[in-house]
Amino acid sequence: MPGTNSCRCRFVVLVSGRGSNMRAIVQTLRERELPxxxxxxxxxxxxxxxxxWAREQGIATEVLPHQDYASRELFDAALAQAIEAYRPDYVLLAGFMRVLTTGFVERFNGRLVNIHPSLLPSFPGLHTHQQALAMGVQWHGCTVHFVTPVLDHGPIIAQGVVPVLAGDTPADLADRLLQVEHRVYGEVVGWLARGQVTLDAMQRVQVRGVANRSFILPSDGGY
Structure with missing residues (x-):
């Protein structure tokens, strides 16, 4: 079982850009000396x-330019093969800007985790910060969830929340939320590493030993 003392939990992280959530995950695992x-x-x-950054940390890297493949199915098949060579317990999406095929998602069913910059089920898809501001919500956030074939859907593991302030731009909101994204994804990866996360018969997430799976940006007097 992943997370036991006799078995280290193995993660493969998928990225497309700067990888700030990936960095937070790596740092959380190392700082907390998690298994x-x-x-x-x-x-x-x-x-x-x-x-x-990953190479500087001694982490193996793979690059699969999606333009090299004639279809999404061919790309996803190559991606799955590359991932499975590392024998991961979980595959973590951290700013991976590709819509995955149903076949890929089902191949890693129950082991594929994503972070989305909204409080799902609100604001799936792109431009979530603009959507939040346009709707006039007072609270915005992020969601870490298991991936299903339905885009930005699936059992919710944890959520983080930030206030929406007067005068916020989408960039302001994104910057404020990123602090919480790092914390939430780091906590979730810790739960996964220790084998605390399960799905019940209704496909709802249960986290053993954790009563509260929501995280709110600490007040600094301005919120």
Whole structure:
């Protein structure tokens, strides 16, 4: 079982850009000395800044430019093969800007985890910060969830919340939320590493030993 003392939990992280959530995951595992490791970082873009940082940390990297494949199905088949070479317990999406096929998602069913920058089920898809501001919500957030074939759907593991302030731009909201994204994803990866996360018969997430799976940006007097 992943997370036991006799078995280190193995993660493969998929990225497309700077990889700030990937960095937070790696740092959380190391700082807390959790029984787990990021064994590889895989990207669909050779220009992803996350790759250089991962290499500096001694983490294996793979690049699969999606333009090299004639279809999404062919790309996903190659991606799955590359991932499985590392024998991961979980595959973590951290800013991976590709819509995955149903076949890929089902192949890693129950082991594929994503972070989305909204309080799902609100604001799926792109431009979530603009959507939140346009709707006039007072609270915005992020969601870590198991991936299903339905885009930005699936059992919710944890959520983080930030206030929406007067005068916020989408960039302001994104910057404020990123602090919480790092914390939430780091906590979830810790739960996964220790084998605390299960799905019940109704496909709802249960986390053993955790009563509260929501995280709110601490007040600094301005919120």
């Amino acid at each position: 787990a490791e990021v064994c590889a970082v895989v990207s669909s873009s050779p220009r992803a800044a996350a790759l250089g």
